[in-house]
Structures are given as C-alpha cells and as structure tokens.
Amino acid sequence: MRKYIFKKLMLSIVTLFVIVLVLFLLMELMPGSPFNNDKLSDEQREALIRAYGLDKPVMVRFFLYLRNMFKGDFGVSYNLSINTPVLTMIRSRLPISMRIGVSALLLGSVIGLAIGFLAAFHQGKAADILCMVVSVIGISVPSYIFAIALSYYGGFRFKWLPLLYDFRNPVVSSIMPVTALSIAVMAVIARFTRDEAVSVMKSDYVMFARSQGLSDSTLLFRYVIRNSLMPVITVMTMLLVGLLTGSLVTEQIFAIPGIGFLLSSAITANDYNVVITLGFLYAGIYVVARLILDILYGIIDPRVRLGEK
Amino acid sequence: MADTAEIVLEVKDLDISFRSAGETVHAIRGVNLILRRGETVALVGESGSGKSVTMKAAMGILPDNARINSGSILYRPEPGAEPVDLLKADPAWIRKNIRGRSIAMVFQDPMTSLNPTMTIGAQLIAAIRAHETVSRKVAFDRAMTLLAEVGITEPERRMRQYPHEFSGGMRQRIVIAIALSCNPSLLICDEPTTALDVTIQDHILDLIVSLQEKRGLSVIYITHDLGVVARVADYVNVMYAGRIIETGTIIDVFYDPQHPYTWGLLSAIPDTESGDTLYSIPGTPPVLTKDPVGDAFAPRNPYALEIDFKEEPPMFRISETHSAATWLLDERAPRVARPEALEARIQKMREEAADYVR
Numbered sequence: 001m002r003k004y005i006f007k008k009l010m011l012s013i014v015t016l017f018v019i020v021l022v023l024f025l026l027m028e029l030m031p032g033s034p035f036n037n038d039k040l041s042d043e044q045r046e047a048l049i050r051a052y053g054l055d056k057p058v059m060v061r062f063f064l065y066l067r068n069m070f071k072g073d074f075g076v077s078y079n080l081s082i083n084t085p086v087l088t089m090i091r092s093r094l095p096i097s098m099r100i101g102v103s104a105l106l107l108g109s110v111i112g113l114a115i116g117f118l119a120a121f122h123q124g125k126a127a128d129i130l131c132m133v134v135s136v137i138g139i140s141v142p143s144y145i146f147a148i149a150l151s152y153y154g155g156f157r158f159k160w161l162p163l164l165y166d167f168r169n170p171v172v173s174s175i176m177p178v179t180a181l182s183i184a185v186m187a188v189i190a191r192f193t194r195d196e197a198v199s200v201m202k203s204d205y206v207m208f209a210r211s212q213g214l215s216d217s218t219l220l221f222r223y224v225i226r227n228s229l230m231p232v233i234t235v236m237t238m239l240l241v242g243l244l245t246g247s248l249v250t251e252q253i254f255a256i257p258g259i260g261f262l263l264s265s266a267i268t269a270n271d272y273n274v275v276i277t278l279g280f281l282y283a284g285i286y287v288v289a290r291l292i293l294d295i296l297y298g299i300i301d302p303r304v305r306l307g308e309k
Numbered sequence: 310m311a312d313t314a315e316i317v318l319e320v321k322d323l324d325i326s327f328r329s330a331g332e333t334v335h336a337i338r339g340v341n342l343i344l345r346r347g348e349t350v351a352l353v354g355e356s357g358s359g360k361s362v363t364m365k366a367a368m369g370i371l372p373d374n375a376r377i378n379s380g381s382i383l384y385r386p387e388p389g390a391e392p393v394d395l396l397k398a399d400p401a402w403i404r405k406n407i408r409g410r411s412i413a414m415v416f417q418d419p420m421t422s423l424n425p426t427m428t429i430g431a432q433l434i435a436a437i438r439a440h441e442t443v444s445r446k447v448a449f450d451r452a453m454t455l456l457a458e459v460g461i462t463e464p465e466r467r468m469r470q471y472p473h474e475f476s477g478g479m480r481q482r483i484v485i486a487i488a489l490s491c492n493p494s495l496l497i498c499d500e501p502t503t504a505l506d507v508t509i510q511d512h513i514l515d516l517i518v519s520l521q522e523k524r525g526l527s528v529i530y531i532t533h534d535l536g537v538v539a540r541v542a543d544y545v546n547v548m549y550a551g552r553i554i555e556t557g558t559i560i561d562v563f564y565d566p567q568h569p570y571t572w573g574l575l576s577a578i579p580d581t582e583s584g585d586t587l588y589s590i591p592g593t594p595p596v597l598t599k600d601p602v603g604d605a606f607a608p609r610n611p612y613a614l615e616i617d618f619k620e621e622p623p624m625f626r627i628s629e630t631h632s633a634a635t636w637l638l639d640e641r642a643p644r645v646a647r648p649e650a651l652e653a654r655i656q657k658m659r660e661e662a663a664d665y666v667r
Contacts, residue, residue, distance in 0.1 A: 123373075124373075203421065204416055204417075204421040204422045205421060205422050205423055205424045205425070207370065207416065207422070208422040208484065208487075209424065210370045210408070211368055211370055211408060211409060211413065211414040211488075212408065212409035212413070212439055212487060212488075212490075213404045213405065213409030213410055213439050213440060214436070214439045215404075215439060218435055218439070222424070222427060222431075222435065223424055227424070227425065227426055300426065301425070301426060302425075302426065302471040302473070303471070303473045
C-alpha cells in the first residue's frame with residue numbers, strides 16, 4: 001500500500017511540473033501585456049517590463065519562477081492590486097469558494113445518492129422514472145439558470161434570503177448559491193448511483209448472496225451499496241474540482257468574492273502571476289483529488305491495492 | 310426396479326412466464342420433476358430451455374418480471390416431514406428456513422459469484438450467521454472447517470484473502486463451501502463446471518460427489534453437458550422449450566433414448582473418434598413469445614410426423630422409470646430406428662461402461 005501511494009505521489013508531482021510549464025508557454029502566446037494603461041508612455045511601459053523582469057527569455061523566467069515557487073513566492077499582482085503578493089490575494093478568497101463548493105458537493109451527493117439508490121431499488125417503477133426525469137433536468141440545465149431563478153424568487157420576489165453574498169452573514173447568504181450549485185451534482189450522482197446499483201443488483205454475486213438467504217440489510221450494505229460506490233466516488237471528485245473552478249458565473253450572480261471571480265478578472269487584465277498561480281492551484285486541487293481518489297480505491301476495492309504487489 | 314426413497318422435491322405442472330419489453334415469454338410450460346432423498350437428478354437442455362428458471366423458482370429468487378401462472382413445488386425439508394409448497398409459502402419464511410438453509414445453490418461462474426469487496430472469510434461467516442445465531446468466533450471456526458472440507462489448504466490465511474486472489478477452481482470450491490455452510494439437505498448445481506478448465510472440472514465434480522456421499526445430500530444438476538450427467542446423475546430430465554421431453558434413469562436415457570432431440574444431444578457429445586465433424590442439431594430453439602403449435606422440436610426434427618406440427622405430444626410411458634414426449638412412441642406411428650452413428654455410439658458407451666465396472 002505504501003509503495004502504491006508513493007508511486008501515485010511521484011506521478012502527481014511530475015504532472016504539476018508539466019502543468020506549470022504549459023501554463024507559462026500559453027501565457028507567452030497571449031496577446032498584450034499586463035501594462036495596457038493608455039496613460040503609460042512607451043518608455044514607462046518598457047521600464048515596467050524591465051523592472052518585473054519580463055524582458056528575459058521565457059525559459060529563464062520559467063526557471064526563476066519555479067525557484068521562487070519552491071520558496072513559497074508566487075509573485076505579485078501587476079495590475080489588479082498592484083504589488084500585492086498573489087498568495088495574499090488568494091488566501092482571503094479561496095476559503096469562501098471552497099466552503100461553497102464543498103457544501104454544494106456534500107448536499108448534492110447526499111441527496112443524489114439517496115435518489116439514485118431509491119430509483120435503483122424501484123427500478124422501472126414510478127419512483128425510478130420520476131428520479132430519472134429530475135436528474136435529466138438537473139444535468140441539462142446549467143447551474144446559473146438555477147442561480148438566477150433562485151435569486152429572483154428567493155431573494156427578490158419573496159425576500160426569503162439575502163440576494164447577495166454577505167461576509168457578515170456567510171451561512172445564510174450561502175444557502176442560495178450552494179443550492180444552485182448542488183442541483184447539477186445531485187443529478188449526476190443520482191444518475192451514476194442508479195445505473196451502478198442496478199448493474200450490481202443484477203450481478204452473479206448478488207444472485208448467489210440471495211440464494212444464501214442473507215438478510216436484506218446485509219445484501220444492501222455489504223453487497224449493493226459498497227460495490228456501487230467506486231464509480232460514484234470518482235465522479236464526486238471530478239465534480240469537486242468542477243465546483244471550485246466552475247462556480248465562476250454563480251460567484252458573479254451572488255457577488256461572492258471567491259477565486260472564480262478573481263480568475264476571470266486576471267485573465268482579461270493579463271495579470272500573469274495571478275493566472276499562473278490560480279491555474280497551478282486548480283491543477284493542484286485536481287491532482288490532490290485524484291491522489292485521494294486512488295488511495296480511496298485502494299481502501300474500497302482490494303483488487304486495486306493488491307494488484308500493485 | 311421401483312425407487313422407494315422418500316421424495317424430497319416434487320415439481321408439478323410448473324408454468325412460468327416472463328414479461329419483458331411489452332412481450333410475454335412463456336418460458337416454463339408445464340414441468341414435472343421428482344427428486345428422491347440422497348439421489349441425483351440432472352436437468353439437461355440448451356440455453357434458454359428453462360433449466361435454471363425451474364430451480365430459481367424453487368429458491369424464490371426469480372427475477373421481478375417473472376410470473377408463476379400455475380403449478381406447485383412440494384419440498385420436504387426433513388425426512389418424514391409434511392411437504393411444503395414453496396410457491397405458496399411466505400417469502401420471508403423461505404428466506405429464513407429454506408434459502409441457503411435447507412436448499413443451497415452453486416452457480417455457473419465462480420469468477421463472478423463471489424463479492425469482490427469482501428474477504429472469503431467474511432462471506433462464509435455472513436452465510437453462516439444468516440441462519441444461525443452463533444458468535445463470530447464459532448462462525449469463524451466453522452468457516453475454516455468448511456474451507457478445509459472443500460480442499461483449500463491453509464484456511465486460516467485464505468480466510469483473509471479476497472476472491473480475486475484465487476483461481477477459478479478454488480473459487481468454485483469456496484462457492485461450494487458457502488453453499489454447504491448451513492448443512493442444506495438439497496444442493497442445486499447450476500452448470501457448476503461450465504466456466505472451468507477441463508482438468509479442474511473433474512476435480513470439482515469429484516468434490517461434489519464426495520460431499521454428497523459424506524453428507525447424504527440430494528443434488529440437482531443443471532447442465533448442458535451430457536458428460537457431466539453420465540458421471541454424476543441417477544436420473545436425467547431432458548428439457549426443450551420449457552418442457553421436459555424425456556425423463557428416465559441414466560441407463561434409460563443414455564442407452565435407450567426415445568426422443569429425437571435426445572438423439573441429437575447424444576450425437577453431439579464430442580469424443581475422440583468424432584474427428585473433424587462434430588454433429589450439431591440444425592436450427593435454433595423457438596422463441597417462446599408465443600406457444601409453439603404442435604411439438605416445439607418439430608421444425609428441427611428430421612423424423613417429425615405430420616401430427617408433430619399440429620398437436621403437442623403427451624408423455625408416453627416406456628417403462629416404470631422412462632417416459633418421452635414424442636409422437637414416434639404412439640402405436641399408430643411408423644417405426645423409426647435411431648441413426649446408425651448414434652447406435653454405434655451407444656454400443657461404445659455400453660462397452661466402456663462395462664470396462665469401467667470391471
């Protein structure tokens with residue numbers, strides 16, 4: 001098991017290195033520079049570029065950046081918040097995005113798992129069909145539609161909940177964005193859970209277990225649910241990453257000061273260090289999620305763990 | 310020679326259909342079957358002939374879309390006890406007292422019949438504790454004894470392993486151990502060796518036969534392999550399109566087959582002398598979305614009479630133990646001899662059997 005984790009860890013580090021390199025090269029291809037203010041003269045602009053070291057060849061900058069990264073220095077913002085370290089900018093915003101993303105994932109997963117298993121156990125009956133109609137709607141309608149609908153009815157028409165995010169009252173003002181984001185999660189999880197549980201219930205080992213006269217609860221928990229969970233967990237991890245990166249529009253609708261909002265402004269402003277750091281952060285979250293997932297696989301499915309020997 | 314052993318299981322006029330995608334498939338069309346204590350009965354037929362369905366009905370594990378139209382399955386759990394109709398009994402009672410407890414089943418593919426995420430030990434213990442309130446320790450010891458009994462060495466270490474760490478033959482031994490965990494009196498083996506290598510098949514059959522003798526089990530084999538039948542069975546029931554078309558002792562069916570379908574099956578057994586061309590029965594079995602008119606086998610039967618296409622043949626009694634459903638046995642039918650190649654083969658089987666006894 002330890003060797004298995006170590007191998008996955010090494011693979012993750014290599015992946016991150018490659019991602020930073022690609023990010024650097026892509027930024028190089030982007031038109032414009034961080035200093036696009038019309039009031040700046042050409043000389044002033046040249047001076048700024050030299051001052052920040054942007055006149056050096058791209059590979060030199062890459063390795064300089066990499067070296068600084070190891071020291072924990074991710075550079076400063078060039079124009080969004082001049083000379084503020086990028087890490088400081090992210091540090092205040094990340095917890096907000098994460099809290100909302102994780103809440104949405106938890107809420108969506110719990111409801112999705114319940115709906116999925118419910119549908120699977122009543123396969124072909126009314127409950128199943130209803131669950132699947134709900135999940136198709138949830139998957140096909142983008143989350144910002146729900147966000148707009150929620151903020152119109154819940155926040156404006158009936159005034160149940162605050163219309164915008166309020167850092168003095170983060171829990172109540174998060175309810176609407178979390179709900180809006182969790183609907184897609186719920187739908188995807190419900191769909192996967194149902195299909196997986198249905199195929200597990202048809203499997204030979206469940207048939208054999210039934211022929212042994214095992215109790216329904218043993219069948220349910222030790223056979224059906226446990227064996228259905230693997231693919232569902234994979235989807236959950238992918239969704240978590242999607243929630244952190246993709247809550248961009250929802251963050252804008254509810255005016256949430258999170259990292260999705262920061263990323264979109266940084267890209268339009270060519271704020272290199274902010275974009276690269278956020279790109280690195282997203283990749284990092286993804287890689288860590290994958291790593292956790294691989295370890296979870298090993299715990300849930302003995303075949304993965306022992307296959308490495 | 311009348312068999313006087315007590316009847317353990319008696320299937321009477323069983324009739325089952327399945328609903329799927331708006332169609333009704335009439336899979337079992339009046340099956341009758343008798344199993345006596347300590348004996349072995351084989352159900353033989355092509356895939357889809359209804360062998361497994363009949364036995365799943367007895368265990369109460371038919372799929373949701375199955376409907377039992379009529380019939381009864383009388384089962385006598387203990388010697389001398391009153392028989393119970395398994396089709397009318399309370400499902401919860403069946404789960405507690407019959408399934409896995411009194412009737413156990415071994416499935417075809419050992420690669421997929423064990424739970425991949427539970428250790429062998431946990432699966433054995435779960436099976437034991439499903440029917441008996443014993444401590445984990447007692448169940449653990451019993452599980453180890455069972456593993457040793459089915460020929461698994463180092464049971465203590467093996468208990469902690471997962472199914473994927475075992476070969477197919479080993480897994481089938483484990484499946485058998487689980488099936489026997491609560492001392493059933495009837496064991497149903499659904500194609501127990503089909504998914505295994507030929508050499509392993511022998512070992513598994515030997516194991517089942519020896520366990521049967523040791524524990525006094527009554528056994529039903531569901532198989533399409535007449536080689537298996539010849540080795541283990543006392544009685545044979547040949548199924549075709551949801552009916553039993555020939556039934557008899559193994560001697561009756563192998564040495565004096567009456568139904569042209571049985572002739573086909575016997576001719577299709579591969580042997581060392583069959584050379585390059587292996588006989589196969591032409592055509593495919595009927596799809597039972599509507600009941601066949603006449604004998605279901607008639608379209609594939611080179612010996613079919615005119616009446617075979619009009620009216621379903623009844624069971625003709627040949628001897629106390631032997632019956633077959635073919636119009637060829639009617640007194641008005643022309644005398645039809647079995648194909649010569651088959652006669653030669655039967656002669657050879659007789660000689661081999663004589664050698665074997667000697």
